[in-house]
Amino acid sequence: MASVLDALWEDRDVRFDITAQQMKTRPGEVLIDCLDSIEDTKGNNGDRGRLLVTNLRIIWHSLALPRVNLCEFGCMVKCISKLRGQTEALYILTKSNNTRFEFIFTNVVPGSPRLFTSVIAVHRAYETSKMYRDLKLRAALIQNKQLRLLPREQVYDKINGVWNLSSDQGNLGTFFITNVRIVWHANMNESFNVSIPYLQIWSIRIRDSKFGLALVIESSRQSGGYVLGFKIDPVDKLQDALKEINSLHKVYSANPIFGVDYEMEERPQPLEELTVEQPPDDVEIEPDEQTDAFTVSVPAGHPYQQDREPVFSEELGLAIEKLKDGFTLNGLWEVMG
Template sequence: MASVLDALWEDRDVRFDITQQQMKTRPGEALIDCLDSIEDTKGNNGDRGRLLVTNLRIIWHSLALPRVNLSVGYNCIINITTRTANSKLRGQTEALYILTKSNNTRFEFIFTNVVPGSPRLFTSVIAVHRAYETSKMYRDLKLRGALIQNKQLRLLPQEQVYDKINGVWNLSSDQRSIRIRDSKFGLALVIESSQQTGGYVLGFKIDPMDKLQDAVKEINSLHKVYSANPIFGVEYEMEEKPQPLEELTVEQLPDDVEIEPDEHTDAFTAYFADGNKQHDREPVFSEELGLAIEKLKDGFTLQGLWEVMG
């Protein structure tokens, strides 16, 4: 049985042009800040948009065309810095640079505040990402973690102990659904973690049988309650509360004109980080340009690349 939390992608992925449903907050996700008049300087230079900062990701969408958007999960972020960028709306100005890695591909994002004199773009994103980085125990499976101090369990903020079961054997050394399974030690409590956390199979022997069955019922019940509204541990509050995310996202009405998709000009191409490739491809002569250029990847054309960068 797959865990309900297997569907958690918001903090683990970088996605482009997501649906209105995917822009909504999932259970446990909360909108922390909303910044209007933010330009996506790397991919949509000159286009005014809105930046939404949640406890799991940042979302940018164009105000003119909400279907043009980005969702950047905090777990994908490698580095956040501030640098000078050339914005069509602001000219040379300080911007927020975010380097990410998703599915072995590096993407770079540049966000510029169109309104002068407001540092919230930098303070909100950097502070919330720091809060995410320092609360990983809420979201990851840790082996050999520093859980005990002075013979007491170190509880996380908002964590509660519901039960203590003595005399439990850890059988996991020879190998998040929770069930009873047979092992060479007899019937055991087995917890399977999601693939995102390594797909571990953890086994525990509890005697007698009725004690084992009670433990399985209790853990399954707590897991069900938690999954309905997870605690992700990212604690950061703005002085001024933003509107709910659902009220800020605009319904994406279907266009009257049908646009044929061009499979070679993917939306994310404009966001490739310079360091994404391991080495330069061999030079070839381009009759179209009349000079030597780096060989294009299979399936890409010069015309397609000009359309993406235009």
């Protein structure tokens, strides 16, 4: 039985120029945020691109060219924001296979803090959820004789009287089988324990040992390549445990739980929805006591008004429509002015 880690590279490597297939999310990977107008300032200065934030990695890709830069959360050493000229930029220092890379991402459209809040917050959630993904020895796993459950973790079986065969005499302890890992701890010393996520299990089988048949778990090379033996009596119980672990491992492999739970707050609306047509300035003309501005402004032929006969205006020297009683030319100029 090979671990899902065989195919899982998304949070372990820094890769460049990946294919469109490699950009797709894998089972258990969730897209958390998508940021447009982001520039890879150090690697592709002046080239506008898009930054994708998932629970395992961040991906930057150019919008104009098929180049893709990729940076995984598991490789991040430092993630800070700095002022670059008049614009704040996100500096990310990574280390992969003993090689260091520095990335500088700049928001081409300033004013949005999501470039920093999304990446830094998700990276923090990744760092604080390593128990889902990493093999741990002598960790704080047990409290009041019970397993300290992780969010979304469920215990499917608890087996008492399990011997850890790491020493010549063995240590008697308790076995927990959950939906994300296997945990064993010594009954006499709860701090003597091991947590093995399904993500780090390379193989699990029943083998013969000097103590008789034992459940042997081999961890991945990334987790140290440990070979851990556990003796469970009787043999029927041992076989049932193997069958249950294999079943849960298969379910986990189909839809892994990586433990990085982060939900974005209400996302800003698109610019098109935030942009509204600005209405013209409202100008209110206050007529004097003898002038009705609405009556004056109604054009000839309007259904609210009948045409009036033309008369000659000596003041203007041309023919105009006869004014209503009580209106003067001076009064009209004052209103229209």
